[in-house]
Amino acid sequence: MTATNTRERVAAALEGLTFELVDTRDGMLTLRVPSATVRTVLERLHGRAGFEQNTLVTAVDRFPEEPRFDVIWQFLSYDHNDRVRVETRISGANPSVPTCTDLWSGASFSERECFDMFGIRFDGHPDLRRLLMPQGYTHFPLRKDFPHGGIEPDRLYREWDAKRRAEWGANA
Amino acid sequence: MGSLKPADSEGLGFLATRVDELINWGRKNSLWPMPLGLSCCGIELMAMIGPKFDLARFGAEAARFSPRQCDLLVVAGTLTWKMAEAVRVIYDQMPDPKWVIAMGVCSSSGGMYDSYAVVQGVDSILPVDVYVPGCPPRPDAVIDAIIKLQKKIERESPVRRLLKGPGVIDETGTGRNFKQPNFAFDHSSLDLHPHDPKAKIEELQK
Incomplete structure (x- = not known):
């Protein structure tokens, strides 16, 4: 299958929706879609275009531009042996996009990681907890305005330690 | 150690020494390391305990994976803040007397990980006795650290510490010197x- 066929298949699947084809250096078919219709685009790619596997959900912080975040999905089709990338731009204030875990359940951890690192909420995700950073941490490390050395990385440890010592004092 | 008196005519020898020195001699030559391999330093730690470098020459080959049986915590590798609580619990579970070696630059100072996720030196959560530079340090360097630690143990006063009674919970490890x-x-x-x-x-x- 050639890239032309991928493009035709995707264009047929997304009939009636607005999208923009972006030239990328790696040559992967890349669609830029408005954030309002991204959920419909993902459903069509899953159902009509036959992309069975989600390989990536991530984001790019364009700080200080506004809208601030590029959210990026990449999909793979086994039958057609091709890939597609979907990008959408969302606002930096309370950023959120619809989840795709009901379509590709494997996207769950990717979405959790993206939430953990960028603070982008995936609406409808069944279990949107932090994946890498400790639970209770309130900042998002991969945002561009996050300082290099972190914001109070020791806060949770110190809270835990103080609580533990208070318990020792009570038991002593 | 003190002086060894010659055996008397009936063959009964005796040894004159101070209690402190006897205890220190026993402690320093039977260190039981807790191998806390957190990253690549753990591989060098295994090599050190293995037959080629043979830590048994210094009496410290009995590595145990239970902190209850150990008295030397070797923090080998990058300590993250998420792991810090576990390491502190392991340290607290080790019975007294106990010593800590910070193996490698990551555990000594954070090393190249000037990062939000990494503890910048385990001395912000533990009292460290010996720091070993290197990324990772060769097993020889860690053996040198163990010899240095043995020299340090020789200078301790265990009897005085025993008579002083249980100490108070100090501020070491609260992250204050972070x-x-x-x-x-x-x-x-x-x-x-x-x-x-x-x-x-x-x-x-x-």
Whole structure:
């Protein structure tokens, strides 16, 4: 299958929706879609275009531009042996996009990681907890305005330690 | 050790020494390391305990994976803040007397991980006896650290410590002596790291 066929298949699947084809250096078919219709685009790619596997959900912080975040999905089709990338731009204030875990359940951890690192909420995700950073941490490390050395990385440890010592004092 | 008196005519020998020295001699020659391999340093640690470098020559080959049976904590590798609680619990579970070796630059000072996720030196959560530089240090370097630790143990006064009774819970390990660039984002004289976005943010806010 050639890239032309991928493009035709995707264009047929997304009939009636607005999208923009972006030239990328790696040559992967890349669609830029408005954030309002991204959920419909993902459903069509899953159902009509036959992309069975989600390989990536991530984001790019364009700080200080506004809208601030590029959210990026990449999909793979086994039958057609091709890939597609979907990008959408969302606002930096309370950023959120619809989840795709009901379509590709494997996207769950990717979405959790993206939430953990960028603070982008995936609406409808069944279990949107932090994946890498400790639970209770309130900042998002991969945002561009996050300082290099972190914001109070020791806060949770110190809270835990103080609580533990208070318990020792009570038991002593 | 004290002087060895010659055996008397009936063959009964005796040894004159001080209690402190006897205890220290026993302790320093039977260190039981807790191998806490957190990253690549753990591989060198295994090599050190193995037959080629043979830590048994220094009496410290009995590595146990239960902190209850150990008295030497070897923090070998990068300690993250998420792991720090577990390491502190392991340290607390080790029976007294206990010693700590910070193996490698990561556990000594954070090393190349000048990062929000990494503890910048385990001495901000544990009292460290010997620091070993290297990334990772060769097994020889860690054996040298163990010899240094043995010399340190020789100078301790276990009897005085015993008579003093149980100590109070000190502030060691509360993270109070924690030093990390940029850690206080809003007001810090240390946040002049080349990758720090603060300068750019201030420039944009003007």
